[in-house]
């Protein structure tokens with residue numbers, strides 16, 4: 001790897017200042033995406049700003065009607081959290097499906113959401129639950145956060161500090177794994193709230209998206225049969241060596257039905 | 266930069282460039298070549314070590330993350346302390362032919378020990394799920410899964426003694 005300077009600030013404002021004052025600097029959380037990217041020379045930062053010494057970014061808090069997960073909380077901790085397992089079991093299940101144990105030891109929810117990989121799992125959970133992304137400067141609703149392929153509403157120097165998830169009545173996640181990478185070929189998160197149902201899809205297109213016809217049908221009748229006949233349009237979906245757009249569209253319905261099943265079980 | 270950590274039970278201090286991967290540090294600077302580099306792209310798991318008790322891929326870990334931490338590599342895996350015996354998981358891999366060429370084995374063992382430590386009564390499905398990040402080009406996994414189940418049972422039994 002090309003050499004870079006390494007900073008380990010212990011205050012959020014210091015981290016933000018380093019990030020804006022050093023050109024070509026980057027935040028590093030778990031490094032499970034960033035380090036492979038640097039190795040492939042797709043990124044060559046001159047400095048890394050490590051978030052691991054910011055204690056306030058770790059941990060999971062029960063706020064009653066919601067739970068707040070610190071940005072630096074690793075996937076394994078979310079998967080094993082009794083609080084998440086009790087209040088939003090679908091989210092704990094999603095975390096346990098990410099990568100493999102070593103990836104889950106290091107990779108963080110903040111890194112995954114900031115990266116917004118089109119095949120990542122957390123964006124489906126965050127959008128499906130209508131979560132709020134809390135940053136060093138403001139709060140952003142999930143519906144306004146994910147802007148397509150690796151793009152988010154984050155401004156330069158803005159740091160995700162936590163994600164706040166409203167507790168749903170029921171929620172479930174189902175993904176069809178790409179067998180080699182274990183990323184989602186298609187993953188669907190379904191959440192039922194008192195005022196309606198949200199359905200979010202990852203893997204199928206250039207970014208995570210919602211499916212209003214499925215949301216309407218499930219709000220009427222929260223059962224897999226309610227959406228069995230709904231097929232989403234291929235238009236704009238991804239075709240690559242792993243699957244054609246048509247197959248991905250088909251999988252959206254299949255995974256959505258399974259996600260409802262998971263939410264009901 | 267200077268970093269200090271506990272390596273296989275011994276306090277260790279080294280001077281490293283921040284852009285050093287832990288796998289490189291172990292193999293090239295500390296001469297601990299039991300940790301293998303199979304892919305160098307975070308896929309194969311041959312480089313798995315334990316950082317503060319958790320399995321991590323050392324090819325995807327920067328040396329600064331070691332500062333103040335506890336690192337266990339395959340060289341530090343052992344049976345009863347001071348006994349010079351193999352770890353029960355290593356014994357199980359030998360007994361059940363859990364390896365052929367042995368290239369993936371250090372990573373398999375480190376992942377397996379972490380799995381069995383986290384959850385004492387592993388089912389076969391949990392073992393297979395837990396080994397998803399460790400690739401073996403030889404065995405077809407059957408005997409690795411058998412070995413991990415046997416090793417986990419032996420670790421459990423040893424704990425009860």
Ligand SMILES: Cc1cc2nc3c(=O)[nH]c(=O)nc-3n(C[C@H](O)[C@H](O)[C@H](O)COP(=O)(O)OP(=O)(O)OC[C@H]3O[C@@H](n4cnc5c(N)ncnc54)[C@H](O)[C@@H]3O)c2cc1C
Nearest residue numbers: 029030031032033034099107108110111114120121160182
């Ligand atoms: C073998 C392998 C398999 C994987 N499988 C899956 C999978 O099945 N599903 C899945 O969803 N993911 C998968 N991943 C990705 C994994 O979940 C990553 O951990 C995650 O995408 C990034 O998190 P990180 O903490 O490692 O972030 P890093 O790699 O440290 O950072 C990623 C990016 O986010 C930025 N960033 C990090 N934290 C913040 C923050 N708090 N605020 C603002 N910006 C920030 C960084 O600057 C960087 O640009 C896999 C990774 C590997 C190596």
Ligand code: FES
Nearest residue numbers: 303305309310324
């Ligand atoms: S060498 Fe680290 S995962 Fe393959």
Ligand code: FES
Nearest residue numbers: 365366401402403
């Ligand atoms: S025994 Fe040869 S790679 Fe696993």
